[in-house]
Amino acid sequence: MNQVENIAAQHSSILDVCVIGAGHSGLAVSHLLSKQGLRHLVMERGDVAQAWRDRKWDSLRLLTTNQQTRLPEFAYKGSDPHGFMKAAELVAFLEGFAQHSQTPLLTNTKVTKVRKDGELYSISSTKGDWQARAVIVASGACARPKVPAISREFPASVTQLTPLEYRSPAQIQEGRVLVVGASATGLQFADELKRAGRDVTLAVGEHVRMPRNYRGRDITEWLSLTGIYDQRYNEIDDIARGRNIPSPQLVGNAHKAILDLNSLTDIDVQLTGRLMGINNGVAQFSGSLKNVCMLADLKMRRLLGSIDDYIDAKLQGKAPPAETFADTRISDSPATTLCFARNAINTVIWATGYRPDLPWLELPVFDHKGQVKHDGGVAPEPGLYFMGLPLMRRRKSSYIMGVEDDARDITNHLASYLAN
Amino acid sequence: MNNVTVDFTNGVNVEALLGAREAFTAAPEAAQFVWRAQSTWKKGTHTQTSVQKFFGLGQEQSHRQVFSYDTDHPEIFASEDIGSTPTEMVLVGLAGCLTAGIATVAEHRKIQLHSVTAAIEAPINLQGILGVDSDIRNGFSSITVKYTIDADASEDEIAALVAQSQKRSAVFDTITNPTNVHVLVNS
Numbered sequence: 001m002n003q004v005e006n007i008a009a010q011h012s013s014i015l016d017v018c019v020i021g022a023g024h025s026g027l028a029v030s031h032l033l034s035k036q037g038l039r040h041l042v043m044e045r046g047d048v049a050q051a052w053r054d055r056k057w058d059s060l061r062l063l064t065t066n067q068q069t070r071l072p073e074f075a076y077k078g079s080d081p082h083g084f085m086k087a088a089e090l091v092a093f094l095e096g097f098a099q100h101s102q103t104p105l106l107t108n109t110k111v112t113k114v115r116k117d118g119e120l121y122s123i124s125s126t127k128g129d130w131q132a133r134a135v136i137v138a139s140g141a142c143a144r145p146k147v148p149a150i151s152r153e154f155p156a157s158v159t160q161l162t163p164l165e166y167r168s169p170a171q172i173q174e175g176r177v178l179v180v181g182a183s184a185t186g187l188q189f190a191d192e193l194k195r196a197g198r199d200v201t202l203a204v205g206e207h208v209r210m211p212r213n214y215r216g217r218d219i220t221e222w223l224s225l226t227g228i229y230d231q232r233y234n235e236i237d238d239i240a241r242g243r244n245i246p247s248p249q250l251v252g253n254a255h256k257a258i259l260d261l262n263s264l265t266d267i268d269v270q271l272t273g274r275l276m277g278i279n280n281g282v283a284q285f286s287g288s289l290k291n292v293c294m295l296a297d298l299k300m301r302r303l304l305g306s307i308d309d310y311i312d313a314k315l316q317g318k319a320p321p322a323e324t325f326a327d328t329r330i331s332d333s334p335a336t337t338l339c340f341a342r343n344a345i346n347t348v349i350w351a352t353g354y355r356p357d358l359p360w361l362e363l364p365v366f367d368h369k370g371q372v373k374h375d376g377g378v379a380p381e382p383g384l385y386f387m388g389l390p391l392m393r394r395r396k397s398s399y400i401m402g403v404e405d406d407a408r409d410i411t412n413h414l415a416s417y418l419a420n
Numbered sequence: 421m422n423n424v425t426v427d428f429t430n431g432v433n434v435e436a437l438l439g440a441r442e443a444f445t446a447a448p449e450a451a452q453f454v455w456r457a458q459s460t461w462k463k464g465t466h467t468q469t470s471v472q473k474f475f476g477l478g479q480e481q482s483h484r485q486v487f488s489y490d491t492d493h494p495e496i497f498a499s500e501d502i503g504s505t506p507t508e509m510v511l512v513g514l515a516g517c518l519t520a521g522i523a524t525v526a527e528h529r530k531i532q533l534h535s536v537t538a539a540i541e542a543p544i545n546l547q548g549i550l551g552v553d554s555d556i557r558n559g560f561s562s563i564t565v566k567y568t569i570d571a572d573a574s575e576d577e578i579a580a581l582v583a584q585s586q587k588r589s590a591v592f593d594t595i596t597n598p599t600n601v602h603v604l605v606n607s
Contacts, residue, residue, distance in 0.1 A: 206587075277598040287596030291586040298580045333562060368448075 016040055016418060018123050018132035020111050022048045022103065024071060024094055024400050025388030026138035029407040031072050031101040036415050040132075042103055043125055045110040049094040051140050052087045056167040059192060060087050061252035062400070063184055064220045070401045071097050072408075082218065084252025090400075111139075115362050116381065134414050137361065137372075138387040141398060142354035148180075153278040154348060155340050161349045163189075169196030175346030176200065178283070178338075180275050182207040183246035186351030187259050190269050191251070201338065201345070202264060204289055205274035208248040209296040209328070212256050214304060215311065215319040219250070220399075226310045228303075229396035230405075233376050236391070243391045246353060261293065261328050272335050283338045283345075293328035300325065356389070377410050383417055385410050428532035428572070430523045437524065450477050465499045466492040467506075511540045511563070513591045518565060521585030531577060534570040541566075563595065 017033055019026045022044035030042045044050060062069065067081035069090070074097045085093065098105060106127060113124040114135060123130040145162035154160060159173060163185050169192055176199040179190045190202040210219050223229045236242045251259040261271060273286035304322070311319045338345065356372065365372055365379045373379065376393040377386045389397065393409055396402025444451035453476040459469035470488040474481050490503030504512070515538050526533050542563040548556040569578050586592045 273596070279598065284598045288586065288592070291583055291592075294579065295583045295587065298576055298583060301576060 014120065015130060015132040017134045017136060017414065018043065018121065018130060019136045019138055020114070020123075021045075021137070021139035021388075022098065022105055022107070023051055023138065023140055023388065024049070024097075025140075025403050025407070026136070027094060027098055027101065027103055028071050028403045029136055029138060029387050029410060030103050031097075032407050032411040033414075034101065034104075036411055038411075038415065038418070040104060041106050041130070043106050043109045043111055043123070043127075045108070045139075047107050048098050048103075048105070049091045051142065052091050052094070054164065055087045056165065057087075057163065058168045059188070061085060062090060063247065063250045063252050064399055064401065065218050065252075068220060068224065068399075068401045069093060070404070072101075072404045074100055111360055113360050113362060119383075121383065133418055134383040134385065136385045136387055136410065136414070137356075137358065139356065139358070141356055141389050143357035144355055145350060146353040146355050147350045148275075148352060150275065150278060151348075151350065155281050158340060158345060159347045161347065163349070163351060163354075166349060169193050169198060172198060173346050175344040178203065178275075178345050178348045179351055180348060181205070181246065181351035181353070182249065182261070183351055183353070184248060184250050186349075187249050187261075187264065188251050189349055189351055190264055191259055191267070194264070194267050194269050199270075199344075201270040201272055201335075201343075202261075203272050203275040203285055204261065204292060205286070206292050207246055207296050209260055209300045210248045210250065210303060211258055211260075211300075211323075211325055212250055214307060214323060215321070217319075218256075219248075222307045222310075224396075224401070226307055228306070229394065229399070229402065231395045233391055233393050233397075236395075239391065243389070244353075245390075260325075261330075262326060265329055270335065271330065272338070281340050283340065285334070285336050285338070287336055289334045290330050293330055297327050377406060378413055383414075385414060428530060430527045430531075430533050432524045432527040434524065434527045438528075452476075462490075462502075464492070465497070466490060466502045507542070507544065507560070510560075510595070511542055514563065514565065514589075514595060515540055517589045517591035518582075518585050521589050522567075522569070522581050525581050525584045525588075526571065526573075529577070529581070531581065532572040534572075535568070536571075537568045539566045539568075540564070 016038040017040035019030050019033070019040055019042040022042050026042050026044070027048070030040060033040045047053065061084040063084070065081065066076040066078060066083050066085060069076045069085060076093070106125075109125045109127040111123060111125045113122075114137075115122050117131070119133070121132045121135045123132060123135065145164055147160075147162060151160055166189065172193065177193050178201045179186050179193070180203045182202060182204040186202060190200045194200045212219060214222060217225075220229075233239055233242075249260055251257070257263075265271065271289065273289035274292070275283060276286050277284040304325075308322050311317055358372065363379075363381050363384065365374070365381055365384065367373050372386060372389070374386050374389070374392070377389065379385060386392065387406065387410060388403060391397055393406045394402060397406050453474065455471075455474050457469050457471045459467050461467050468488060468490050470486050472483050472486045474483075489509065491506045491509060492502040493499035493505055494501045519536055519538060522536055523533060540563065542560040544560050545556045547553045548558040567582055569582070571578055571581075573581075
């Protein structure tokens with residue numbers, strides 16, 4: 001009898017912990033729960049890493065290098081440490097981890113309701129009901145695309161896509177494409193659509209600019225080395241803002257090309273300010289494009305300056321010389337309006353971020369904006385925890401290599417909660 | 421005396437603002453403000469507009485006194501030029517808002533300012549308001565604000581002050597982004 005059957009056989013008894021979701025967060029925290037001897041199950045709506053299996057986007061790769069793709073006691077062992085995994089490779093990696101960790105996994109088990117019943121949590125699923133003393137919600141920070149309300153005002157003739165539906169430029173109909181959002185995703189869409197011969201407009205709000213490589217290393221390796229990724233959530237000035245920052249403008253590709261707004265301008269992608277309104281079939285963009293670019297340039301220079309400081313202080317200056325990057329070039333008069341009909345805009349792609357999807361979590365842990373309330377992953381409801389949320393406990397929380405430290409903290413907190 | 425030495429000041433009470441930010445997070449309704457202005461047509465293109473009352477912190481508030489502004493058109497438009505043009509008043513608002521923001525952000529970042537001046541230019545094509553060419557908009561075709569700032573900070577730090585001020589400016593936002601405007605008559 002394997003571990004799951006063993007636990008399932010004692011169906012009537014109570015779990016210590018129910019983990020919901022078998023992505024990198026759920027698997028990692030399960031590994032540490034096992035080490036603590038806590039009796040738990042990981043419930044997964046589909047199979048291991050289902051969200052990554054569901055992604056259709058052909059060219060999607062991780063933003064962090066293979067050598068940084070680490071889980072507790074499990075690292076990348078392939079021949080390309082500086083490469084970037086495709087979605088299918090990450091699925092294989094996570095499957096390997098689940099096997100190695102002997103995750104007590106219940107696959108094809110969709111959780112339909114989580115409630116509190118006295119001191120215990122009751123969990124309803126498509127494979128029956130359970131009780132647990134604690135619950136860890138690890139069902140993903142990117143379960144649903146965030147699409148702004150303005151999407152409802154678009155002309156019906158415009159096809160709207162989210163990153164979860166996007167596959168490749170071949171699926172996009174003729175005409176100009178409006179990509180909304182200047183995150184890693186938005187820039188990658190704009191770049192590959194333009195290179196496939198489409199006219200592209202990219203609406204740019206606040207964004208995070210950084211070069212793929214700096215002074216001989218991948219930027220994400222510097223972010224690890226300098227301790228920036230380890231910065232704690234309670235040391236950050238404005239945590240609510242920090243948790244909503246878009247992903248950095250990076251692309252995981254073999255030739256380490258720079259992807260930024262200048263590289264898009266070079267190939268004639270049209271840049272506009274943030275999409276603010278739709279009026280009579282005309283899209284209205286903010287006149288603040290120059291300023292958001294200025295903010296991003298200044299922040300990038302501060303980041304690179306802190307890497308320079310680290311190299312001077314800790315590496316005795318031993319790294320290739322400091323590099324500078326041109327300021328973001330913005331035309332003197334970026335468009336503030338675009339008529340859908342006149343500009344033949346037939347498609348809009350919302351690269352405007354994601355949010356968790358927790359309609360089954362019937363507990364008072366949501367704020368007035370529907371976001372989960374938590375203090376570093378610890379919910380206001382005793383015994384309820386989250387994993388894998390952006391900047392949950394550290395800057396690296398939403399990255400794969402960032403999950404281990406969070407999982408350890410959460411497991412320790414949970415173990416002492418159960419012990420009392 | 422054992423007083424803490426004040427290294428710098430730009431005269432902005434940042435503590436009060438940070439306190440307000442905290443209070444408004446806890447009690448969002450207190451953050452609902454309404455700014456008001458009352459205007460009266462005088463003669464020709466001359467209008468007088470005053471501000472005094474506003475709403476905020478859950479109740480009616482008042483400025484220390486009535487502030488009054490005259491707007492008119494210059495003599496080249498055959499007006500009496502009793503005040504600045506209303507379009508120039510928009511620039512007044514922008515300059516006031518951005519500069520207040522710079523001082524506030526500088527205070528928060530402990531940067532001593534010595535002087536902050538701005539020259540604002542905003543081209544406008546009058547063919548728009550005169551209805552000569554319907555493709556030309558009525559408003560400014562662009563606005564350029566040129567700051568000259570002397571402060572105890574690096575060039576990038578000064579640039580960051582100005583950028584952050586724009587990011588948090590009500591007037592900058594109102595100008596750069598669409599706003600629904602409801603103009604009612606005898607209602």
